[in-house]
Every structure is written in C-alpha cells, then in structure tokens.
Amino acid sequence: MAGRRRWSTEEILDAAAELLRTSDADSFSVRKLAAALGTDSSSLYRHFRSKTELLRAVADRILLAAMDDYSPEGDWKQRITSLALHVREAFGQQPQLASVWGRHASSGTGSRLVMEEVLQALSASGLPDEDIPARYHRIAVLLAALITSEARVSTVTPEEYEQGMELFRVAVLGADPERFPALSRFAREVRPLGVDRRAAFEEILAAQLAHIEDAVHPD
Structure with missing residues (x-):
C-alpha cells in the first residue's frame, strides 16, 4: 500500500492559512489541519514543534x-x-490572520525585515541610539493593536454589522441627556468604530511620529 504523501513546509503553511480564513486562532488546531491534508498530526510536528510555532510562521508570511x-x-x-x-x-x-499576529507575534524573516526597516528609519530620524529601542517598541505595540482591532471589525458578517449599527444608533442617539450630556450633545457627529478607519489609523500613527520628532527637535 502506498504511503501517505509527504507535505512540504510551504504546503502546510498554505493549508493552515486557508483553514484560518474560515475559522480563527482559537478554533484552529493541528489535528484539524492534519485532517484537511489527509495526514496525521505527528507528520506536521516534524515541521513545527507546536501549534504556536505554526501560527507564528503563518503570520510571518503576511x-x-x-x-x-x-x-x-x-x-x-x-x-x-x-x-x-x-x-x-x-x-x-x-x-x-491579524489576530494570530497580534497574539503570537513572529520571529521569522518577515518580522525581522519589518523590524530592520523601522529601526533604520528611526536611526535616520536623529534620535540617539539609546532611545531607539524604546521608540521602536511603542510603534510596534501601536501597529499591532490598531491592525488587530481593525481586523476584528472587518471579519463581522453583513448581518452582524447591521445589527451592530442599529445598536449603536439606539445607544448613542437615544442616550439620556441628563445622564450623558456630552454624548447627547455630540451624538449625531460621533461615528461607529467601523467608519473611516484608515484615516484614524494614519492620524494615530502620525501623532506618535510627531512625538518622536519633538524629541529630536525640541522647541
């Protein structure tokens, strides 16, 4: 009887990414991935020592x-x-896959390339070397938080989105002005989290970079 097919590391990562597109990191398991590939978990553990290591590798490809x-x-x-x-x-x-990156981070080539570019850019800013690691860490935390948060919003179904919008309208426009005077005042201008997220992303990042520039060139 012919033996089971041997899957390459890249083929395993392709299958894991596809499985994660229809599920999430919590429900993902090496057993489910092995079943999708028609093999057993032990064959996958020859490539990755743990589920976390596998998830990190998938995120790194992004x-x-x-x-x-x-x-x-x-x-x-x-x-x-x-x-x-x-x-x-x-x-x-x-x-x-954003939640995978936010939770498990990555230590692969992709991660190192991103780190290298941010560190080089910060070195070109004029910051003293001793300040660069802390500034890098703040940028990394900020980006991971923003991208992971945005991904959670983008994965909701149209039905869930409409339900959330209706609840938002009821909660904001129907707020008791005596208990929530500021909310009532700005209710028609306050927008839900899913609106214009790119502009918010850029503005928040720009504020962090401006803070760095102020440290380099204080008034």
Whole structure:
C-alpha cells in the first residue's frame, strides 16, 4: 500500500492559512489541519514543534508579503508610514490572520525585515541610539493593536454589522441627556468604530511620529 504523501513546509503553511480564513486562532488546531491534508498530526510536528510555532510562521508570511511590495522612499516618517500601511493592507486581505499576529507575534524573516526597516528609519530620524529601542517598541505595540482591532471589525458578517449599527444608533442617539450630556450633545457627529478607519489609523500613527520628532527637535 502506498504511503501517505509527504507535505512540504510551504504546503502546510498554505493549508493552515486557508483553514484560518474560515475559522480563527482559537478554533484552529493541528489535528484539524492534519485532517484537511489527509495526514496525521505527528507528520506536521516534524515541521513545527507546536501549534504556536505554526501560527507564528503563518503570520510571518503576511509580513513577508507586505515587505515584497514595499520600497523605502522619503524621509524617516514617510518610510514608517508607508511600511505601516503596507502591513495594514496585507493583513486587511487576510484579516483572520491579524489576530494570530497580534497574539503570537513572529520571529521569522518577515518580522525581522519589518523590524530592520523601522529601526533604520528611526536611526535616520536623529534620535540617539539609546532611545531607539524604546521608540521602536511603542510603534510596534501601536501597529499591532490598531491592525488587530481593525481586523476584528472587518471579519463581522453583513448581518452582524447591521445589527451592530442599529445598536449603536439606539445607544448613542437615544442616550439620556441628563445622564450623558456630552454624548447627547455630540451624538449625531460621533461615528461607529467601523467608519473611516484608515484615516484614524494614519492620524494615530502620525501623532506618535510627531512625538518622536519633538524629541529630536525640541522647541
């Protein structure tokens, strides 16, 4: 009887990414992946020592895809902004994988390429070397939080979105003005989280970069 097919590491990652598109990191398991490939879990553990290691490798491929389409141009702020938007766009195409990245991070080539570019850009900003690691960490935390949060919103179904919008309208427009005077005052201008997220993303990132620039060139 012929033996079971031997799957390559890339084929396993392809199948894992496809499985994650229709589920999430919580329900994902090596057993389910093995079943989808028609093999047993032990064969997959020859490639990855744990579920977490496998998930990190899947997320890292998103970062690699982002870096393949990225070319550093402009000053240090433009470089970081462009990189951030590339990473955002890459995870926007596969939002289920953003939560994997936010939870498990990555230590692969894609992650190292992103780290290298941010650190190089910060070095070009004029910051002293001793300040760069802390500034890098703040940018990394900010991007992971924003991209992961945005991905959660983008994965809701149209029915869930409409239900959420109706609840938002009831909660905001129907707020008791005596108990919530400020909310009642701005109710018609306050927008739900799913609206105009790219502009919010860019403004929040720009504020962080402006804070760095102020540290380099204090008044």
